[in-house]
Amino acid sequence: NAGVTQTPKFQVLKTGQSMTLQCAQDMNHNSMYWYRQDPGMGLRLIYYSASEGTTDKGEVPNGYNVSRLNKREFSLRLESAAPSQTSVYFCASSLTGGRTGELFFGEGSRLTVL
Amino acid sequence: SQQGEEDPQALSIQEGENATMNCSYKTSINNLQWYRQNSGRGLVHLILIRSNEREKHSGRLRVTLDTSKKSSSLLITASRAADTASYFCATDWTYTGANSKLTFGKGITLSVRP
Numbered sequence: 001n002a003g004v005t006q007t008p009k010f011q012v013l014k015t016g017q018s019m020t021l022q023c024a025q026d027m028n029h030n031s032m033y034w035y036r037q038d039p040g041m042g043l044r045l046i047y048y049s050a051s052e053g054t055t056d057k058g059e060v061p062n063g064y065n066v067s068r069l070n071k072r073e074f075s076l077r078l079e080s081a082a083p084s085q086t087s088v089y090f091c092a093s094s095l096t097g098g099r100t101g102e103l104f105f106g107e108g109s110r111l112t113v114l
Numbered sequence: 115s116q117q118g119e120e121d122p123q124a125l126s127i128q129e130g131e132n133a134t135m136n137c138s139y140k141t142s143i144n145n146l147q148w149y150r151q152n153s154g155r156g157l158v159h160l161i162l163i164r165s166n167e168r169e170k171h172s173g174r175l176r177v178t179l180d181t182s183k184k185s186s187s188l189l190i191t192a193s194r195a196a197d198t199a200s201y202f203c204a205t206d207w208t209y210t211g212a213n214s215k216l217t218f219g220k221g222i223t224l225s226v227r228p
């Protein structure tokens with residue numbers, strides 16, 4: 001049982017390049033989330049998907065897009081990367097999103113934008 | 115912002131001592147959760163306490179919640195070197211209708227000296 005799997009684990013981009021972070025969960029969870037973690041800022045929600053077929057903005061959505069491909073997969077896309085998007089990105093899932101219960105996190109994707 | 119504020123920001127104790135960490139928040143919550151993050155890893159859920167609960171235990175963890183003071187504390191008893199990690203409180207709060215969001219604090223760095 002892998003839980004939440006994120007790929008890639010590390011990525012270096014040049015300003016203006018695009019990339020997609022992939023996330024998959026095997027727990028049959030309904031809700032999935034993308035957070036970014038920056039030093040001194042804690043975790044900030046980028047986008048979330050309360051259920052398959054729905055997505056919604058979080059606190060810091062600018063510069064990102066998401067796709068809930070199916071119940072298992074939730075991807076995060078950077079269309080034109082900027083140095084301010086250098087961060088550690090975490091995908092998470094939970095059984096339900098209405099009253100958020102326990103979140104299960106992936107191991108993170110460390111992105112550097114030069 | 116509903117973001118929980120943890121206190122202290124950093125804590126250093128000797129193995130075997132108890133560690134107490136505090137979290138305060140601003141508006142009504144559905145539940146409050148504590149997570150642990152080991153260096154370079156994803157967050158791991160520790161415990162969830164609902165707004166109508168006052169105290170909860172899980173192994174060496176004890177969590178209290180005082181909704182009148184909008185605060186929570188996490189007590190780790192008989193600490194071990196393996197407890198060295200960052201600890202985050204997260205508050206689940208209703209923003210519209212049946213939808214809620216989970217907002218994280220900036221975290222507490224706990225160091226347990228052997």
